[in-house]
Amino acid sequence: MDSQSLYQEIIRKNTFLCIGLDSDIQRLPDCVKNADDPVFEFNRRIIDATRDYCIAYKLNTAFYEANGASGWLTMDKTIRYIGKTHLTIADAKRGDIGNTCDQYARAFFETMDCDAITLAPYMGSDSITPFLKYQGRYAIVLGLTSNPSATEFQYAKDKNDNEWFLHIIQTAAQWGNANNMMFVVGATRADRLADIRKIIPDHFLLIPGIGTQGGSLEDVVKFGINKQVGLLVNSSRTIIFASTTSDFDRCAADEAIKISKEMALLLQKYTR
Amino acid sequence: MDSQSLYQEIIRKNTFLCIGLDSDIQRLPDCVKNADDPVFEFNRRIIDATRDYCIAYKLNTAFYEANGASGWLTMDKTIRYIGKTHLTIADAKRGDIGNTCDQYARAFFETMDCDAITLAPYMGSDSITPFLKYQGRYAIVLGLTSNPSATEFQYAKDKNDNEWFLHIIQTAAQWGNANNMMFVVGATRADRLADIRKIIPDHFLLIPGIGTQGGSLEDVVKFGINKQVGLLVNSSRTIIFASTTSDFDRCAADEAIKISKEMALLLQKYTR
Numbered sequence: 001m002d003s004q005s006l007y008q009e010i011i012r013k014n015t016f017l018c019i020g021l022d023s024d025i026q027r028l029p030d031c032v033k034n035a036d037d038p039v040f041e042f043n044r045r046i047i048d049a050t051r052d053y054c055i056a057y058k059l060n061t062a063f064y065e066a067n068g069a070s071g072w073l074t075m076d077k078t079i080r081y082i083g084k085t086h087l088t089i090a091d092a093k094r095g096d097i098g099n100t101c102d103q104y105a106r107a108f109f110e111t112m113d114c115d116a117i118t119l120a121p122y123m124g125s126d127s128i129t130p131f132l133k134y135q136g137r138y139a140i141v142l143g144l145t146s147n148p149s150a151t152e153f154q155y156a157k158d159k160n161d162n163e164w165f166l167h168i169i170q171t172a173a174q175w176g177n178a179n180n181m182m183f184v185v186g187a188t189r190a191d192r193l194a195d196i197r198k199i200i201p202d203h204f205l206l207i208p209g210i211g212t213q214g215g216s217l218e219d220v221v222k223f224g225i226n227k228q229v230g231l232l233v234n235s236s237r238t239i240i241f242a243s244t245t246s247d248f249d250r251c252a253a254d255e256a257i258k259i260s261k262e263m264a265l266l267l268q269k270y271t272r
Numbered sequence: 273m274d275s276q277s278l279y280q281e282i283i284r285k286n287t288f289l290c291i292g293l294d295s296d297i298q299r300l301p302d303c304v305k306n307a308d309d310p311v312f313e314f315n316r317r318i319i320d321a322t323r324d325y326c327i328a329y330k331l332n333t334a335f336y337e338a339n340g341a342s343g344w345l346t347m348d349k350t351i352r353y354i355g356k357t358h359l360t361i362a363d364a365k366r367g368d369i370g371n372t373c374d375q376y377a378r379a380f381f382e383t384m385d386c387d388a389i390t391l392a393p394y395m396g397s398d399s400i401t402p403f404l405k406y407q408g409r410y411a412i413v414l415g416l417t418s419n420p421s422a423t424e425f426q427y428a429k430d431k432n433d434n435e436w437f438l439h440i441i442q443t444a445a446q447w448g449n450a451n452n453m454m455f456v457v458g459a460t461r462a463d464r465l466a467d468i469r470k471i472i473p474d475h476f477l478l479i480p481g482i483g484t485q486g487g488s489l490e491d492v493v494k495f496g497i498n499k500q501v502g503l504l505v506n507s508s509r510t511i512i513f514a515s516t517t518s519d520f521d522r523c524a525a526d527e528a529i530k531i532s533k534e535m536a537l538l539l540q541k542y543t544r
Contacts, residue, residue, distance in 0.1 A: 024375070066376075067379075069342070091368075097418065111338060121394060121425065122426070123422055125424060126420060127421070142394055147370065151396070153439075158429065161431060167425075
C-alpha cells in the first residue's frame with residue numbers, strides 16, 4: 001500500500017487510527033480462554049468488531065514471543081486474518097547487520113507478509129536498507145519514542161547542538177522515501193513534531209503513546225499533519241482491554257469509534 | 273552463570289569461543305535436508321561436535337524467524353538441547369518501552385530459558401532494566417557494532433566531543449553491573465577496545481566480527497582482555513558452514529578447534 005493509497009483510506013474512513021494488538025495472554029477475557037488459540041480468538045473478535053474504524057493494525061511482537069513458537073503461529077494467523085484491507089505493522093524494533101536484516105525482511109515481509117516493520121536505527125543504514133527494496137512495504141524507523149527514558153539518548157545533543165533524534169531522522173530520511181519509510185514519533189512528544197516536520201514533511205509517522213501513555217491527540221494533529229494527513233496514531237490497551245466482559249469486542253469497537261470521531265473532527269479542523 | 277563461573281569455564285576449557293548458530297536454512301548441507309526439522313538436526317550435530325571447544329552458543333533470531341513459527345520451535349529446541357553447560361545467547365537486538373520489555377524478558381528468559389539477550393540502547397534505560405532483574409542472566413547492550421555502517425551514528429560526536437558509542441556505554445553501564453550486563457563490541461573495531469575498557473574494565477564483552485567480517489583476534493585480546501578474560505568472541509559462518517559435505521560437523525569442530533588453539537596461545541601471551 002503506497003502512501004497515496006493509505007491517504008485515500010484515511011479520507012474514505014475518516015480516521016487515521018491504528019489499533020495495537022498488544023494481546024497479553026495474561027489479560028484476556030475469560031470468555032476466550034477455552035478457545036484452541038485464546039489470543040487468536042481474542043484478536044479475531046477485536047478485528048471483526050473494529051475493522052471499519054481503523055486503517056491499520058500493529059502487532060507488538062513481544063506479546064506473541066512471550067508465548068513461544070505458538071505465539072508466532074498466532075501472530076502469523078492474525079496477519080493473514082486481517083488481510084490486505086488494512087496496513088499491517090509488525091512492531092518488532094529489529095536492527096542488525098546487513099545479512100541478518102535480509103533474514104528479518106524475509107521473516108516479516110515474506111514468511112509473515114506484513115506491510116511494515118518498526119526498526120531501531122543504532123546500527124546505521126546497513127540495518128535499514130534491506131527492508132527498503134520491498135515494493136509497497138515500509139521500514140518504520142524509531143525517531144523519538146514515547147517512553148520516559150527516551151530522553152536519555154534521544155534528547156542528548158550532537159556536536160552541532162542538534163538533538164540526537166533529529167540527527168537520526170535527518171540521516172535516515174536520506175536512505176529511502178515516503179513510499180518505503182516511516183518514522184516513529186511518540187504522542188507524548190507532540191511538541192517536537194513541528195521540528196520533525198521541517199525535516200520530513202512528506203513521510204507518514206507512526207504515533208504511539210495516546211491513551212495509557214497520556215499523549216494529546218489534538219497536539220499530534222496540530223503539529224504533525226501533512227498534505228496526506230501523514231499520521232497513523234496507535235492506541236493499544238485503551239481499545240483492546242476496554243472491557244473483559246463477554247462483549248469485550250463491542251466495548252473495543254466503542255473505544256475505536258470514540259477515538260475515530262475525535263480524529264474526524266480534528267481532520268476537519270486541521271486539513272487545509 | 274555469573275561472571276566468575278564464566279571465567280572458570282574459560283580457564284577450564286582454555287577458550288573464550290562463542291559459536292554463532294546463524295543456521296540459514298538455505299545453506300544447510302544436503303545430508304540434513306530430509307530430517308523432520310533440518311535446522312535442528314544441523315544445530316544438534318554442530319553442537320555435539322563442538323561442545324568441548326566453546327563456552328557459549330549464540331542464536332541469531334533472524335535466521336529462525338525467517339522460517340516463521342516452526343523456526344521459533346527450532347530455536348527453543350536448540351536452546352534446550354544445549355542445556356546449562358554453556359552460556360546461551362539470543363542475538364535478538366530487542367528494545368522497547370518498559371511493559372513491552374517485560375514481555376521480551378519473559379519470552380527469552382522464561383519461555384525460552386536463554387541466559388542472555390542482545391539489546392539495542394536507543395530507547396534508554398526503560399528498555400534495558402526489565403532484563404536486569406533476572407539472576408544469572410545478561411542484558412548484552414549494543415556498544416560498537418561490527419557492520420560497515422556502524423560508523424554513521426556510533427562514531428558521531430556528542431556535544432562533549434565524545435563518540436556516541438562511548439556516551440552510550442558510559443551511560444548504560446550505570447544501569448547494572450558485570451553480573452547482569454555485557455556489551456557488544458565488534459572485532460572490526462578492536463582498536464577502540466582500549467577506550468572502552470577505560471569505561472567498563474569489568475564487564476564481559478560479546479565480540480562478533482572475526483572470520484567472515486575480518487576482525488583480528490589478537491587485537492581483540494590485546495586491547496580487550498581483563499582480569500576475568502572478559503571476552504566472548506563469536507564466530508558463526510566460518511565454523512558452521514566450514515563444509516557442506518556429510519561430515520560438516522567434523523569440519524565445524526576442526527574450525528572451532530583451530531580458533532580455540534589461537535585463543536589458548538593468546539590467553540598465554542596476554543594473561544597477567
